[in-house]
Amino acid sequence: MSGHGDPIPMKSRKGGPLAGVAEVPGDKSISHRALILGALSVGRTEITGLLEGQDVLDTAKAMRAFGATVTRHGPGEWSVEGVGVGGFAEPADVIDCGNSGTGVRLIMGCMASSPISATFTGDASLRKRPMGRVTDPLALFGARAYGRAGGRLPMTIVGAAEPVPVSYTTPMASAQVKSAVLLAGLNAPGQTVVIEKVPTRDHTERMLKGFGAEITVEATPEGNRITLQGQPELTAQRVAVPRDPSSAAFPVCAALLVPGSDILVPGVSQNPTRNGLFLTLRDMGADIEFLNPREEGGEPVADLRVRYSELTGIDVAPERASSQIDEYPVLSVVAACARGTTVMRGVHELRVKESDRIDAMARGLEACGVRVEEDDDTLIVHGMGPGGVPGGATCATHIDHRIAMSFLILGLAAQAPIAVDDGSPIATSFPVFEELMAGLGAVIERG
């Protein structure tokens, strides 16, 4: 059974101001999709800036298991020789997606409309996460799923021998569910339609178009209506992966919280389905400048100049949730250091991430001396003002990279050091986190 290795205890503490340039790695969502669409294309896709985090490495391995040739040429430089839509081979062994919800759900989608079977598993975190949200729509194509109770991994998907196209309204705001349906739709004859009431990250739609699929997105009163023509020939592309806004969030928030800091975070994707955190931080009074806006790899990007700021708590509307869904853990750390109360509404989806992120943040913040309230869909943090968080606790990370990094950022601004029980999951999305933060002058240590 898949594990996640030995725990790596880590801690952080107050030091001098942060300064310098933080070149964060490639976007995780786009990296998964570049490998998957490369595998479903004809020809050789060349990728630069690929995130070499464990989540993405697990997807690369899975694409090989389905028959693609995936090669690493140098740091972030990869190529994929694809098998074409409908060309997936049946894997000879279990597909282990490690810690990655995106990996397992998107891969289930792209094999579910082929006449092959595959068994999926993951680490102890992924084995707790619900898969019914993708296997329900995949059943409409004709695929069958056999998993543990509650739709959990390990799970075998028996792909549809004669897939039919599907029209599906996603019941929750989830780019993973939307993407799984679109990827299954690739190998079904006719039009597959996905309607999403709330817009979510749109990398699958952008990249499918880039690889030559016929796909349209129409704003309707019910929400975005995405129509994909099945059985296209996807053509290999060059993909330049922009830097990950979800990773940029950590140095950005650290600079806002550590007095005297002034940093530059270049080339960060400003895709409007991903940039919610930066807008929310500005609403709280953050000094963030968006310099040199431009397009890179089909995504809008900017260089972020971030300076220490005294922040004020705000009411964060549920409409912001999907464009900053992975940033709530670090936002709640920022909220703890702001003056006044921050109310984060519409955040129920956080309960089914790598951990129950509402619970993990609430318990860790309380241990650090911060007053927190929560209900199923809301997290409220009573800010203690600049320099006001006592800290001095060890926080449990629950095999969740974003929880680990968030508490290590809080330790840089708290009165006493903060420890985390296990920083090893950081390597799933941000393998150079420690080096990058040290380069800015942050004191983050192992042990």
Ligand SMILES: O=C(O)C1=C[C@@H](OP(=O)(O)O)[C@@H](O)[C@H](O)C1
């Ligand atoms: O499609 C993607 O790449 C992702 C979608 C989001 O998950 P949901 O689809 O569950 O909201 C996000 O939390 C995850 O980190 C990446």
Ligand SMILES: C=C(OP(=O)(O)O)C(=O)O
């Ligand atoms: C939720 C996340 O990832 P995934 O769902 O791919 O495991 C994340 O990276 O914060």
